[in-house]
Structures are given as C-alpha cells and as structure tokens.
Amino acid sequence: MVRRNLNDLLSFVTVAREGSFTRAAALLGVTQSALSQAISGLETRLNIRLLTRTTRSVSPTTAGERLLNAIGHRFDEIEAELDVLTEMRDKPAGTVRITCGEHVLRTTLLPKLTPLLSNYPDIKVEFDINYGFRDIVADRFDAGVRLGDTIDKDMIAIPIGPPLRMAVVASTSYFATHPIPKTPRELVNHNCINQRMQTSGGLYVWDFERRGQKLNVRVAGQLIFNTSPSMVDAALAGLGMAFLPEEEFASHIQEGRLVRVLEDWCAPFPGYYLYYPSRRQPSPAFSLVVNALRVTSPAESKQR
Numbered sequence: 001m002v003r004r005n006l007n008d009l010l011s012f013v014t015v016a017r018e019g020s021f022t023r024a025a026a027l028l029g030v031t032q033s034a035l036s037q038a039i040s041g042l043e044t045r046l047n048i049r050l051l052t053r054t055t056r057s058v059s060p061t062t063a064g065e066r067l068l069n070a071i072g073h074r075f076d077e078i079e080a081e082l083d084v085l086t087e088m089r090d091k092p093a094g095t096v097r098i099t100c101g102e103h104v105l106r107t108t109l110l111p112k113l114t115p116l117l118s119n120y121p122d123i124k125v126e127f128d129i130n131y132g133f134r135d136i137v138a139d140r141f142d143a144g145v146r147l148g149d150t151i152d153k154d155m156i157a158i159p160i161g162p163p164l165r166m167a168v169v170a171s172t173s174y175f176a177t178h179p180i181p182k183t184p185r186e187l188v189n190h191n192c193i194n195q196r197m198q199t200s201g202g203l204y205v206w207d208f209e210r211r212g213q214k215l216n217v218r219v220a221g222q223l224i225f226n227t228s229p230s231m232v233d234a235a236l237a238g239l240g241m242a243f244l245p246e247e248e249f250a251s252h253i254q255e256g257r258l259v260r261v262l263e264d265w266c267a268p269f270p271g272y273y274l275y276y277p278s279r280r281q282p283s284p285a286f287s288l289v290v291n292a293l294r295v296t297s298p299a300e301s302k303q304r
Contacts, residue, residue, distance in 0.1 A: 008042040011035055012050055013075055016060045016068045092284035093122035099134045100127060100145035103228060103248055104272050108161050109145070109293065116292040123285045131198050131227055137277055142286055148270025157273040160293040164271045167246035168206075169258040173238035180261055184208045184217045191240040192219035196226040206243045208265040215265070219243075 015024040015035065025032045043050050050064035060068055100109060105127055113125060128134070128141065136144045147164070151157050168187075170178070181187055187206065195204040203224065208215045221240045225231050228244050235242040235249075236257055242249075246266070252258040274293050282290075 005042070008038045009071060010075055011038045012042055012064070013068060013072050015039060015051065015058060016064060017072070019058050021058060091122065092120055092288055094283055094285045095124040095126055096143070096283075096286050096289050097126045097128065097141045098143050098145065098274075098289075099130050099136060099139070099141050101131055101228070102129050104145050104161075105129065107247060108272060112160070112293050113289065116288055120285070120288065123288065125289065136275075143274050143276040143290075145272055145274055148273045151273055151275045154277075155275040156278055157275045158290055158293065159271065159295045160274050161271040161295060163268040164245045164247065165266045165268050166207075166243060167249050167253070167260050167266060168241060168243050168262045169235055169249050169253065169260050170241040171236055171238040171258055172256070174235075174240065175259055180259075184215050184262060184265055187217050187219050187241065190219070190221075192221040193231050193234050193240040193242045194219065194221055194224040195228070195231060195243075196224050198226055204243075208262070209267040210265045 011024070011028060011030075014028055015021055018024045018027065021032050021035055025035045028035065030038075039051060048063050049061050050067060052059050052061055052064075098109070109127070117123060117125070134141065134144060136142075145160070148157065148159070168181075170190075174191075178190060179186075181190065184206070192206075196202075197204055203218070206217045206219055208217070219241075223234050223239055225234070228248055231242045231244060232248055232252070234240060236252060241261075246253075246260075249258050249260070253260050274290065276290075
C-alpha cells in the first residue's frame with residue numbers, strides 16, 4: 001500500500017474549505033509558499049489537478065471536490081477525538097482494571113473507592129478476583145493488590161492499608177475437645193486447615209516469630225483449600241485450626257465465634273499494597289484511584 005503524506009492532504013482540505021491560501025496558511029501555521037508547494041507536490045504525485053487558482057479565489061476542481069468529500073470529514077473526526085482526549089485529561093474518565101483478593105476488595109478497596117466513584121461518574125473500575133500472582137502487564141491490568149513482601153522489585157508499590165499480623169484461630173467447639181496450643185510446635189498435634197498455594201502448588205507453611213526467634217511449622221489436617229473465605233467457614237464450623245491475616249477473622253474473634261491463640265508468636269508484617277509498572281503518563285482516572293487508595297503517612301509510597 002502506498003502511504004500518502006497526511007500533512008499534504010490536510011493542507012489541501014484546509015485550502016479547499018477556506019478558498020484562500022492566505023487564510024489556510026494562517027490556520028495551519030505555515031507560509032503561503034510552503035503551502036503552495038505542498039499542494040503542488042500532492043497534485044504531481046496524484047497526477048491530477050485538485051484546485052483551480054485565480055488571482056481572486058481558489059476552488060476545488062471536480063476531482064478536488066471528490067477528494068474533499070471523501071476525506072474532509074475524516075480530519076473532522078480526528079479533531080473531534082483529540083478534543084475528547086483533552087476533555088478526558090481535564091475530566092477524568094475511563095476504566096481502571098485491578099486484580100485482587102476478595103477480602104481486601106470488600107474491606108479496603110470498595111470503601112475507599114466509593115466516594116471517588118460518586119464524584120467521578122465517568123470513571124469505571126473493573127475488579128478481577130484472583131488469589132494467584134497474575135502478570136498484570138501480560139494480562140493488561142492497570143494494577144494489582146498483594147501483601148507488601150510478595151511484590152516484584154521492578155514494580156511501584158503504594159501502601160493501601162496498615163501492617164498486618166497473622167492469627168491462629170479455632171472455634172469454641174473445636175477447643176471443647178482439643179487442648180489450646182501453648183507453642184507453635186504443638187500445632188502438629190492438631191487438625192489444621194491447610195492452604196494450597198496457587199503459585200507454587202505447595203501447602204502454605206505456617207511461620208511464626210517471637211523476640212527474634214523464627215519458627216516454621218508444617219501442619220496437617222483433614223481439609224485443604226486454595227481460598228481464604230473457605231478456610232474461615234471451615235474454622236467457624238469447628239473443623240480445625242486456621243492461620244490467616246487477622247483481619248480475615250476480626251469480626252468472628254470480636255463476637256466470640258472464634259478463639260485466637262499463639263498471639264505473641266504472630267509478628268507484624270507489611271500489609272496490602274497496590275502495585276503497578278512504572279508509567280510516565282498515568283491516566284487521570286488511574287491517578288485518582290491511586291490517590292484514593294493510598295495510606296496517608298510520612299512515607300506514602302515506595303519504589304520496590
């Protein structure tokens with residue numbers, strides 16, 4: 001396919017509409033001489049005259065009229081679309097795609113984004129509930145949410161919540177027939193609810209720390225899940241002991257449905273972060289989402 005010079009075509013459309021090289025040159029910001037040469041060059045390449053020139057006026061030939069009708073509105077459409085993009089810059093709009101877990105969506109993302117979505121009705125947010133480590137670049141997400149210590153170092157990470165702690169819990173009915181463990185090592189004697197990691201396929205190892213002493217325990221039990229809501233439900237049903245971030249159990253602990261143990265062995269660790277690739281010109285919509293989610297603190301963001 002022969003590629004045409006779009007600048008020359010725009011020059012022709014402008015001259016034909018204005019009926020004057022002088023006015024067209026002023027609109028395009030070029031000299032009359034340069035504009036005349038551009039039109040002459042276009043006519044030479046097409047081997048047909050497009051404009052009839054007199055000392056008083058300029059008008060399209062039959063061929064020129066045909067070309068003007070065919071392409072003139074295309075330039076109008078391009079100009080209109082560029083105006084829309086400018087408006088999007090001044091009036092944020094568009095879709096922001098985020099992959100995350102269900103719990104952080106319910107407890108953190110939706111509460112923080114609700115005021116934003118009310119104030120900016122043209123902003124849309126699409127959530128992908130996924131507990132694996134999605135490749136947000138390959139899968140065309142704008143951002144993802146993970147715990148801070150699991151984010152790749154080449155990503156920008158913005159804290160969206162406070163530090164977290166893990167919690168070991170079981171129901172009162174479970175402890176009615178099982179002793180309360182005093183140390184993490186005693187967990188090997190309990191029916192523990194395991195979690196299958198979607199990334200590695202292995203079972204999650206329960207890790208503890210107290211006064212600088214770290215301890216990893218490989219627990220066993222009758223149940224294995226790959227999502228945390230199912231683990232919470234199983235613990236509530238008295239089917240074993242569960243180990244998840246404390247916020248997953250918070251309401252159940254407060255209301256007495258679950259009993260927390262080994263609390264002094266659960267040290268704080270970095271909480272949830274919104275992460276995304278470095279981008280030079282983020283969209284206004286994405287910038288607003290980031291600002292709405294970030295935690296207000298002396299160190300609001302960090303480069304991993």
